[in-house]
Amino acid sequence: xxxxxxxxSTTKKINMVNITSIITTFTLSSLVLLxxxxxxxxxxxxxxxxxxxxxxxDSLYDGGMTLFNGIAGAGAEFWPYGETFFKKPVGRYCDxxxxxxxxxxxxxxxxxxxxxxxxxxxYSKGIxxxxxxxxxxxxxxxxxxxxxKQINYFLKMIPQLKRQVGEEEATRLLSKAVYLFNIAGNDYxxxxxxxxxxxxxxxQKTSFMNQILGNITIHIKTIYDQGGRKFxxxxxxxxxxxPSMKYMLGFIGTCMKEPQDLARMHNVAFIEHAKNMxxxxxxxxxxxxxxxxxxxxxxxxxxxxxxxxxQTGCCGSGIYHGDFTCQKKDKSFSVCSxxxxxxxxxxxxxxxxxxxxxxxxxxxxSSPVVAPNNLxxxxxx
Numbered sequence: 001x002x003x004x005x006x007x008x009s010t011t012k013k014i015n016m017v018n019i020t021s022i023i024t025t026f027t028l029s030s031l032v033l034l035x036x037x038x039x040x041x042x043x044x045x046x047x048x049x050x051x052x053x054x055x056x057x058d059s060l061y062d063g064g065m066t067l068f069n070g071i072a073g074a075g076a077e078f079w080p081y082g083e084t085f086f087k088k089p090v091g092r093y094c095d096x097x098x099x100x101x102x103x104x105x106x107x108x109x110x111x112x113x114x115x116x117x118x119x120x121x122x123y124s125k126g127i128x129x130x131x132x133x134x135x136x137x138x139x140x141x142x143x144x145x146x147x148x149k150q151i152n153y154f155l156k157m158i159p160q161l162k163r164q165v166g167e168e169e170a171t172r173l174l175s176k177a178v179y180l181f182n183i184a185g186n187d188y189x190x191x192x193x194x195x196x197x198x199x200x201x202x203x204q205k206t207s208f209m210n211q212i213l214g215n216i217t218i219h220i221k222t223i224y225d226q227g228g229r230k231f232x233x234x235x236x237x238x239x240x241x242x243p244s245m246k247y248m249l250g251f252i253g254t255c256m257k258e259p260q261d262l263a264r265m266h267n268v269a270f271i272e273h274a275k276n277m278x279x280x281x282x283x284x285x286x287x288x289x290x291x292x293x294x295x296x297x298x299x300x301x302x303x304x305x306x307x308x309x310x311q312t313g314c315c316g317s318g319i320y321h322g323d324f325t326c327q328k329k330d331k332s333f334s335v336c337s338x339x340x341x342x343x344x345x346x347x348x349x350x351x352x353x354x355x356x357x358x359x360x361x362x363x364x365x366s367s368p369v370v371a372p373n374n375l376x377x378x379x380x381x
Contacts, residue, residue: 050108051230051379052173053126055100056150057182059349060234061130063098064091068116069131069145076132078327080315080335084352089327093132095314095339096352099234100128100180102359107178107379115153123161124173129153136183136212140190147183151219158226174227178378182234182291184212188262189239193248200258209266213273224281230378232287233274234362235267238296243313244347247322254300254311267292285381287373289362294369298343298354305343305357309336313344314351322347 055061059076067075075091076082082089085096091114092098101111104126112128113120120127131145138146145153162170191200191208220231239245240256240263249256271288278284302310313321314336325331326346336342345351350358363375373381 049125051176051178052124053100053104053107053109053112053178053180054154055112055126055128055130055180056147056154057130057180057234058134058186059093059130059132060185060237061098061100061128061180061182062091062093062132063100063112063114063128063130065114065116065128065131065145066133067091068114068118071143074132076327078329081327084339093346093349094352094355095345097355099182099355099359099362100130102356103180103363103375106359106363106376115157122164123157124165124169126177127154127157130182133186134183135187135190136215137187140187147215147219151222154223155226171227175229177228178230178232178375179223179228180232180234181216183216184266185236185239185263187212188236188259188266189245191262192245192259196249205262205265209262209269212266213269216270217273217277220277221281224284229283230285230381232289232362232375232378233270234289234291235270236263237291238299239263241296241299241311242348243311243316243320243322243344244324245322246320247318247347252319255296260296263292285373285378287362287370287375287378289358289370289375290368291358294358294361295343295350295354298357302343306340306353307343308341310343312342313346314339314342315346320347324348 055063059066062076064075067077069075076093077089077091079089080095082092083095104110104112109125112126115127115129129145129150131150133141133144134146134150135141135144136147138148158170158174161173165173187208238255238260240258240260241254245251245259246253246256274286274288278286298305298307299310302308311320313326315321315326315333317323317325317331317333321344324347325333339345339351340353342351343354361369365374
């Protein structure tokens with residue numbers, strides 16, 4: 001029995017040594033494999049991340065870009081902007097978040113940072129180029145970061161992205177990215193500003209619209225030539241319902257017909273324009289969100305969507321609070337106590353609560369609210 005016991009004990013020790021050796025070898029192999037994977041510029045983890053979102057447009061999408069345009073007093077930099085969500089001004093013309101912020105979160109991405117923000121080093125998850133006052137036609141507001149300047153900044157970003165992630169991964173990101181646009185509203189507002197005491201003929205309107213659409217196509221083609229394939233467009237909103245438009249034109253009522261008709265004309269033409277781009281550009285995919293109808297519906301039926309006040313801005317002065325005095329220290333303006341009761345935060349921009357509603361529709365609704373793809377589908381393509 002002692003001999004058998006000794007042999008059994010020796011066998012157990014040998015087996016334990018072998019098992020320990022196997023475990024050690026397996027662990028070392030696993031560590032080597034993990035190190036190899038982590039050193040790869042495009043790991044399996046990176047491949048499953050959401051594509052980036054690159055944002056272009058005006059103050060409805062501005063995430064702080066205007067604060068860095070070098071013009072004193074430009075941008076949403078003072079109270080009460082940002083008070084609801086950020087608890088301080090962060091460059092957004094809103095009490096909180098703008099539509100791209102929500103869309104980025106739905107896609108699993110951080111808020112897109114403004115391109116001109118000092119110290120920016122990560123371009124792989126998205127960038128916001130949108131800026132207040134931006135137009136398509138550069139001669140209308142030359143001091144702003146217009147669409148052409150935004151596209152130029154995008155082109156300048158591409159080498160920075162390549163240095164960050166490598167050429168191959170940058171190419172992949174640019175092809176998978178969603179390019180989000182909200183532009184042209186300021187062009188039409190400026191047309192009315194420049195013709196306050198004049199009649200704008202139908203021929204003038206059509207010619208003006210065609211110039212805008214032609215320039216948009218040029219800029220889309222520039223992005224397409226850099227590998228962009230997925231484009232999302234928020235159509236021009238109901239210009240005649242804006243507090244600022246009604247204030248400027250001295251209109252009393254829900255929505256003014258002429259600006260409404262011009263916005264509709266643009267939106268109908270843009271649908272055909274997008275279809276033409278898809279036929280001309282292989283691989284071109286797009287989404288158009290009917291912001292016009294969604295916002296106009298809420299202006300006329302605010303309580304149905306949770307808004308006690310749907311025509312007057314929370315912040316501002318003048319009729320409908322349509323005068324752009326919000327945040328201006330040398331002007332007198334009033335601010336509501338609860339922005340969540342309001343559809344409009346100021347003379348031309350909707351509240352955080354409204355922006356969340358719009359973003360949810362853009363992300364997940366179906367035709368005719370958003371077509372031919374919603375943003376969730378576009379990200380997945």
